[in-house]
Amino acid sequence: MIAPNHPLPILERRYEFSGLLRENQQFATGAGHGISESVNGWFDRLMIQSGIRTSPMVWLGLCLLSALTFGGMAFVLSERDAPTVFFAVLGLLLPVGIAIVLRNRRQNAIMAQLPGMADELARSARAGRNLEQSLMLVAGDTPAPLGDELKVSARRMEMGLDVASSVRDLADRTGVSTLTIFASALSLHQDTGGDLIMVLERLATAVRDRLHFVARQRAATIASRWGAALMVVIPFIVMMIYTVWYPDYLTRLTDSSAGRISLWLGLTGLIVGSFSVYRILARSARF
Numbered sequence: 001m002i003a004p005n006h007p008l009p010i011l012e013r014r015y016e017f018s019g020l021l022r023e024n025q026q027f028a029t030g031a032g033h034g035i036s037e038s039v040n041g042w043f044d045r046l047m048i049q050s051g052i053r054t055s056p057m058v059w060l061g062l063c064l065l066s067a068l069t070f071g072g073m074a075f076v077l078s079e080r081d082a083p084t085v086f087f088a089v090l091g092l093l094l095p096v097g098i099a100i101v102l103r104n105r106r107q108n109a110i111m112a113q114l115p116g117m118a119d120e121l122a123r124s125a126r127a128g129r130n131l132e133q134s135l136m137l138v139a140g141d142t143p144a145p146l147g148d149e150l151k152v153s154a155r156r157m158e159m160g161l162d163v164a165s166s167v168r169d170l171a172d173r174t175g176v177s178t179l180t181i182f183a184s185a186l187s188l189h190q191d192t193g194g195d196l197i198m199v200l201e202r203l204a205t206a207v208r209d210r211l212h213f214v215a216r217q218r219a220a221t222i223a224s225r226w227g228a229a230l231m232v233v234i235p236f237i238v239m240m241i242y243t244v245w246y247p248d249y250l251t252r253l254t255d256s257s258a259g260r261i262s263l264w265l266g267l268t269g270l271i272v273g274s275f276s277v278y279r280i281l282a283r284s285a286r287f
Helices: 013-021 035-050 056-078 081-126 131-141 148-157 170-174 177-190 196-220 224-245 249-255 259-282
Strands: none
Touching: 035 056, 035 081, 035 170, 035 196, 056 081, 056 170, 056 249, 081 131, 081 148, 081 170, 081 177, 081 196, 081 249, 081 259, 131 148, 170 177, 177 196, 224 249, 224 259, 249 259
């Protein structure tokens, strides 16, 4: 006896299900617009875009552990408040600096892979595959780090999401704004149709032109960027030289109220200036 055919249930595409693919531990809630919310959001984006395979809470604990280590060593060696606070702040920022370096390297690698990835998409579409099949094929063939992000999008498509929803947050996950062009081109093609091969070939050309522009911009501003970096690094070098040659330099400086005030004002100005320089360089070096 043949069993009656029952209609298969239709699965509704739900974008929030894609969060099951990755742990979503964040400090920013998105409910406020204050300084703390901005700092938390920046830290969350840094952890995601750097490709570090640890949660933000673990990395924050590493920052605190580094601060205790450097500050404790400075207190044991000098038994003074100023060196202890200085090296504690330095230890607190050291893991953050490492994460920034890892993020920059990852973004450079992704930008170098983008033109080849777009060309491979065009070749796959020329072979007769549709957009979803081409994207899944390219995601499996592209090496890390770009391949890892494309595989996340491919897994979302396997769970029932469309192409536009799967690649929508590629630029946010990587910090590479050029991927916004890639996501917009795929979303526009899905909505309006057209010649997919021509769209992908033009996308590869646009990515190469953008890479060429970024390279020329960095070559033209290299002197300014190195000058700004030296302005930030030189005070630390001078402080270390004076501390080594004159062991009682910090002691004599912090004995008087004027010396302590000038020291804290100098450190505050250096931190604020370093942050401002970093923001300027980060905006001028965006992909």
